[in-house]
Amino acid sequence: MDLGGKIRKGDQRALAKAISIVEDRKHGYRSLLSRLYDENNKGQIIGVTGSPGAGKSSLVNMLVKEWRKRGKTVAIAAVDPTSPFSGGALLGDRVRMKDHEEDDGVFIRSLGTRGSLGGLSEACQDVVRLMSASGFDLVVVETVGVGQSELDIMKTADSVALVLYPSGGDVIQAFKAGIMEIADLFIINKADLPGVDQLKGELEDLLHISERFGKWSPPIVETISTENKGMNEVVEKLDEHFRFLVSSSERTERRLSQRKQEVTRRLQEQFLFEISPLLDRYFTHQEVLEQDPYETSEKIFQLWKKGEGTKRGEG
Numbered sequence: 001m002d003l004g005g006k007i008r009k010g011d012q013r014a015l016a017k018a019i020s021i022v023e024d025r026k027h028g029y030r031s032l033l034s035r036l037y038d039e040n041n042k043g044q045i046i047g048v049t050g051s052p053g054a055g056k057s058s059l060v061n062m063l064v065k066e067w068r069k070r071g072k073t074v075a076i077a078a079v080d081p082t083s084p085f086s087g088g089a090l091l092g093d094r095v096r097m098k099d100h101e102e103d104d105g106v107f108i109r110s111l112g113t114r115g116s117l118g119g120l121s122e123a124c125q126d127v128v129r130l131m132s133a134s135g136f137d138l139v140v141v142e143t144v145g146v147g148q149s150e151l152d153i154m155k156t157a158d159s160v161a162l163v164l165y166p167s168g169g170d171v172i173q174a175f176k177a178g179i180m181e182i183a184d185l186f187i188i189n190k191a192d193l194p195g196v197d198q199l200k201g202e203l204e205d206l207l208h209i210s211e212r213f214g215k216w217s218p219p220i221v222e223t224i225s226t227e228n229k230g231m232n233e234v235v236e237k238l239d240e241h242f243r244f245l246v247s248s249s250e251r252t253e254r255r256l257s258q259r260k261q262e263v264t265r266r267l268q269e270q271f272l273f274e275i276s277p278l279l280d281r282y283f284t285h286q287e288v289l290e291q292d293p294y295e296t297s298e299k300i301f302q303l304w305k306k307g308e309g310t311k312r313g314e315g
């Protein structure tokens with residue numbers, strides 16, 4: 001059986017292999033993805049974001065337990081932050097996720113942010129697609145909520161959970177970063193620490209002033225991941241949100257805007273591969289310095305239109 005067929009059958013080794021192909025943008029990755037693409041994959045894609053140390057991994061670990069109790073299979077893509085501050089994160093994640101090592105119903109993969117080829121958000125979305133094609137009931141993407149590419153990743157999820165914790169500054173940060181607007185569920189983790197009510201108050205105030213919530217009011221749930229508290233409620237709310245998406249026109253609307261953004265990003269990726277090498281091929285450093293950048297980019301664009309782009313030989 002070919003790789004695509006094996007993935008569809010839920011073969012985890014095939015899945016792992018395909019993920020490497022896709023991450024490294026190896027020859028044929030796009031046709032593999034195209035073949036496995038299925039608009040009607042039944043699984044729910046859940047984005048979990050929040051600042052470093054908010055307890056995302058601890059939470060996801062406990063949620064997995066809850067989902068497994070309910071007979072659901074789960075795949076997790078944890079985006080490995082490059083930030084030196086969270087250098088220990090991966091090791092920590094591995095230790096936490098060890099709980100599920102023996103379980104065939106759970107698949108965990110860390111994604112590097114090496115990102116030499118293409119963007120992180122594209123690669124991440126592709127990996128999520130592979131996981132969905134493998135038939136997991138739930139695919140969870142964990143990212144630290146900073147930066148545009150992570151915001152893009154969140155925008156590709158069906159449901160977005162923002163993890164906050166009582167210690168100040170967090171809510172405003174999320175608000176500024178644009179995450180508040182796309183969050184479908186707010187989780188106040190570390191609810192064992194002081195300041196929960198204050199955080200909840202701030203959150204409610206901000207929710208009042210943003211206008212988008214006509215049909216779905218994002219609930220606020222409190223959790224203590226280290227004590228496995230509140231997981232039941234998070235799972236229920238995520239379920240509820242998914243039912244809401246499926247039963248309303250919201251899901252189609254969301255997908256339409258997601259698809260448009262995705263096609264744009266993919267074009268950018270493709271374009272970048274083809275067109276940016278022309279800069280070094282046709283212009284000396286001296287020319288780059290002397291010409292204004294508008295002129296240079298216009299010239300490059302004209303060269304590309306004349307067919308000077310690089311063909312990547314993609315299968």
Ligand SMILES: Nc1nc2c(ncn2[C@@H]2O[C@H](COP(=O)(O)OP(=O)(O)OP(=O)(O)O)[C@@H](O)[C@H]2O)c(=O)[nH]1
Nearest residue numbers: 052053054055056057058086089189190224225226
């Ligand atoms: N008191 C308390 N501590 C918690 C809770 N949940 C997680 N922690 C602790 O918070 C720290 C960070 O937890 P992680 O799960 O690694 O947080 P994260 O958001 O995944 O962190 P990064 O991946 O580095 O961004 C760990 O020491 C956890 O034990 C909680 O509910 N209460």
Ligand SMILES: [Mg+2]
Nearest residue numbers: 056057089093
């Ligand atoms: Mg983590």
